[in-house]
Amino acid sequence: MTLLRRVMALPDPQFSTPRVLGVDDFAIRRGQTYSTVLTSVEDHRVVDVLPTREAGPLATWLIRHPGVEIICRDRAGAYAEGARRGAPDALQVADRFHLWQGIGRAVETCVASHRDCLRNPSPSGLSAEATGEAAGRPQDDPEPIGRRAERKKAAHALVHELLAQGHSRRAIARHLGRGLNTVPRYARAATWQDTLRENRPRPSRLDPYKPHLERRFAAGCTNVTRLHRELLADNAPVTYQMVRACSATLRTTPPDAPPLRRRCGR
Known part of the structure; x- marks a missing residue:
């Protein structure tokens, strides 16, 4: 002491x-x-x-x-x-850790969402049908999944089982020791594969104003500060960072690209 x-x-x-x-x-x-x-x-x-x-x-x-x-x-x-x-x-x-973490998650998510396209190569001289019969399973059975996918599959099944028993999402999160945003995400997912597709564009507060930014870019106004002030004058709940990220995307998008292909930053 x-x-x-x-x-x-x-x-x-x-x-x-x-x-x-x-x-x-x-x-x-x-x-x-x-x-x-x-x-x-x-x-x-x-x-x-x-x-x-x-x-x-x-x-x-x-x-x-x-x-x-x-x-x-x-x-x-x-x-x-x-x-x-x-x-x-x-x-x-x-930082380097989050760059590697981000690219690792992106690759794993992409591969997991296209698992149905991957099959083990058949031994030479045997057809895919014969290989499936020799393995004792139908040809269209899924291949073994990775550890991360296995964890998500088990968590998805457990969350839906507890929901079926009448437990609230908050009680499930407290019982499993998971975040309050994680359990609702599993609850909304119809299948466990939906929890792997984390690279889908998420809604942004800037979404309603992206057509306005596209029109202003087409008219020749590319000044981020000016565009941000225009949106603030319209009481838009957006930040300068959002407008700058979207502007950077618009600068690199071909003018004749369809609107659905234009993915502005959050």
């Missing part, structure tokens, strides 16, 4: 504002309580811990600690908004 008192009596170390700031969340209680950890990417040390993973605390911290040139963060929209408000001149980049 004496040693602990001595250590706790020491003053907190004073760190200078890092040039490259790492921003990521961590779970205090998984699925319920999260905080934000700020790190110095160049020195590999923790700089500060924020109580939530919302945009406000991050923006306030950046305003109080000017000098951050690069913000290395995950893909959370709240962090993007907080970084833009607190350090508008800083360059926002994705």
